[in-house]
Amino acid sequence: MAENAVQGGTGDIPSGGRPTRPDLAEMVAPLLRTLMAAEQPVLDAHGLTMWAYAVLLHLDETPIRTQAALAEAIRADKTRIIAVLDDLESRALIARRPDPKDRRARLLSLTEEGRRLRDTVQTAIQKGEDRLLAQLPAADRDGFLRGLQALSALAEPGAGDPGQGTTGRRPPPPQ
Amino acid sequence: MAENAVQGGTGDIPSGGRPTRPDLAEMVAPLLRTLMAAEQPVLDAHGLTMWAYAVLLHLDETPIRTQAALAEAIRADKTRIIAVLDDLESRALIARRPDPKDRRARLLSLTEEGRRLRDTVQTAIQKGEDRLLAQLPAADRDGFLRGLQALSALAEPGAGDPGQGTTGRRPPPPQ
DNA sequence: GCACATCGTAAGCACATGCCTACTAATCCC
DNA sequence: GGGATTAGTAGGCATGTGCTTACGATGTGC
Numbered sequence: 001m002a003e004n005a006v007q008g009g010t011g012d013i014p015s016g017g018r019p020t021r022p023d024l025a026e027m028v029a030p031l032l033r034t035l036m037a038a039e040q041p042v043l044d045a046h047g048l049t050m051w052a053y054a055v056l057l058h059l060d061e062t063p064i065r066t067q068a069a070l071a072e073a074i075r076a077d078k079t080r081i082i083a084v085l086d087d088l089e090s091r092a093l094i095a096r097r098p099d100p101k102d103r104r105a106r107l108l109s110l111t112e113e114g115r116r117l118r119d120t121v122q123t124a125i126q127k128g129e130d131r132l133l134a135q136l137p138a139a140d141r142d143g144f145l146r147g148l149q150a151l152s153a154l155a156e157p158g159a160g161d162p163g164q165g166t167t168g169r170r171p172p173p174p175q
Numbered sequence: 176m177a178e179n180a181v182q183g184g185t186g187d188i189p190s191g192g193r194p195t196r197p198d199l200a201e202m203v204a205p206l207l208r209t210l211m212a213a214e215q216p217v218l219d220a221h222g223l224t225m226w227a228y229a230v231l232l233h234l235d236e237t238p239i240r241t242q243a244a245l246a247e248a249i250r251a252d253k254t255r256i257i258a259v260l261d262d263l264e265s266r267a268l269i270a271r272r273p274d275p276k277d278r279r280a281r282l283l284s285l286t287e288e289g290r291r292l293r294d295t296v297q298t299a300i301q302k303g304e305d306r307l308l309a310q311l312p313a314a315d316r317d318g319f320l321r322g323l324q325a326l327s328a329l330a331e332p333g334a335g336d337p338g339q340g341t342t343g344r345r346p347p348p349p350q
Numbered sequence: 351g352c353a354c355a356t357c358g359t360a361a362g363c364a365c366a367t368g369c370c371t372a373c374t375a376a377t378c379c380c
Numbered sequence: 381g382g383g384a385t386t387a388g389t390a391g392g393c394a395t396g397t398g399c400t401t402a403c404g405a406t407g408t409g410c
Contacts (some may be wrong), residue, residue, distance in 0.1 A: 079359075
């Protein structure tokens with residue numbers, strides 16, 4: 001039944017034995033490359049960079065009160081997203097107003113046009129992703145999405161290992 | 176039954192409606208970060224870079240006849256892996272001999288010690304990965320691994336869209 | 351009022367990456 | 381034999397990134 005299942009559940013590797021499945025990173029890295037390569041044309045068509053798109057995505061979900069918080073949320077550098085925000089603001093996709101309660105901070109919000117663009121782009125991107133997912137058996141696709149969602153949540157800032165912070169530079173991608 | 180399932184199968188998005196799941200890349204990118212962050216200490220402990228580890232991994236699976244082929248297999252730059260190979264060779268982890276049949280090419284192979292190190296490192300890495308996977312329900316874990324394996328295979332060189340080649344530079348990671 | 355901390359911003363450094371251009375050695379083809 | 385081609389190597393260029401420092405504006409605590 002589960003004969004041709006991917007081996008690799010917990011405890012599948014006898015101590016000292018050879019691993020029986022590829023490393024997760026070895027599989028995740030090419031997948032991310034594929035996904036980003038598929039996104040790129042869509043983003044290009046709308047004049048968005050990956051960072052700008054990440055801003056649009058995360059700005060919509062939760063109201064962000066400081067640029068630093070936004071930067072941390074999308075794992076960007078605090079000083080590097082300034083140009084991104086400048087561009088998005090100049091195109092009226094986001095609004096950046098001083099917080100009345102603390103005029104040091106800038107209240108970031110999506111404009112109606114920003115929300116519209118975000119919807120358009122995201123729908124197009126997910127349409128392409130669905131073509132990929134369609135190649136999976138329905139059962140695997142469901143488990144894949146659930147597992148992916150669960151595992152990615154462990155990487156969110158604030159979850160998992162606390163105290164690690166922003167230490168260390170970004171390692172080169174394997175494979 | 177499938178009430179709390181992740182929405183996002185093919186055709187779940189009515190045209191014009193809002194997407195109902197996060198973008199795949201938005202979930203895959205943090206996951207890759209987590210996985211690489213978990214690998215790094217193990218690699219450091221054995222004096223390996225990500226690239227060096229990728230070389231050890233891919234050199235073991237299939238005999239590689241040219242460095243260029245290896246570079247393409249691990250999606251590295253042909254000229255950049257030379258230093259990596261130099262280091263691995265100087266540590267007797269790989270062997271690099273001129274091909275008798277074509278002395279321009281270098282036959283690359285893992286030494287016994289290289290294979291031993293690869294096993295040690297990979298086992299340690301997968302042990303950490305299994306701790307992550309253990310947090311998933313068994314059914315999802317199986318589907319996740321099968322789906323991940325299938326999707327990552329689509330990104331392999333030679334599969335999927337041919338003719339794309341090495342065009343374009345590496346985009347920045349979203350989120 | 352004044353020292354200190356925080357937010358946004360600008361500028362720069364160090365480093366890794368992808369790409370390109372030689373250059374040598376070796377091979378292939380005519 | 382001689383020209384074109386290929387593998388490996390070395391070097392450089394442009395870019396993107398993380399990190400640090402500095403500065404002005406603002407807010408907080410004493």
